[in-house]
Amino acid sequence: MINDIPPVVPPGRMAALPQPEFTLPGGMLLRPWRTPDAPALVASYEDPDIRHWNRPPRRTPAEAEAHIARYHALWQTEEAAIWAIAPPTGPALGLIGLADLDLRGGSGEILYWLLPAGRGAGATVAATTRITRWAFDELGLHRLRITHSVHNPASCAVATKAGFPLEGTMRGALLHADGWHDEHLHARLRTDDAPA
Secondary structure: OHHHOOOOOOOOHHHHOOOOOEEOOOOOEEEOOOHHHHHHHHHHHHOHHHHHHHOOOOOOHHHHHHHHHHHHHHHHOOOOEEEEEEOOOOOOOEEEEEEEEEOOOOEEEEEEEEOHHHOOOOHHHHHHHHHHHHHHHHHOOOEEEEEEEOOOHHHHHHHHHOOOOEEEEEEEEEEEOOEEEEEEEEEEEOOOOOOO
16 A cells, blocks of 8 residues: 555655755855765764764774765665765865655654864754755655754754754663663654744
């Protein structure tokens, strides 16, 4: 019976699009990852906050370069859309993306992290807001979600400021280095009002 329901986003639609680039308020860019950005992936493991909340693997520079190539492949296979958050002339300082994409069902999950050098200027909120607009208006998704540990108030603030209201708490939903964490679930629909 589900095959009688047309897909929300037709297969091949995302892969046919070039990955866009965006300029954020304040001058930061969202752009595809590049090989020279590999040190940012290596550094993401070294930052204790990113390591705790996002659980990135330890990577050598060569492994980071291979992972950047995988980001480009995930776009083509329509499994994920991953951008670098970067200054106009420098390497990446962070990551934002859409993962767990279900184009047939019209949903995905926003994930993000930012190295200390990029924090404090609202770049993550601006990036989340911009990627949300693209996902709804250009790609055609219906629902986006953000999940994070209940002990991570910074991520909670990003979700709320970007217009993702809290829907509930998922008990024991994600294993961190210090044990199982309850997770907040924030979500937004294409039909919701944009944040002020």
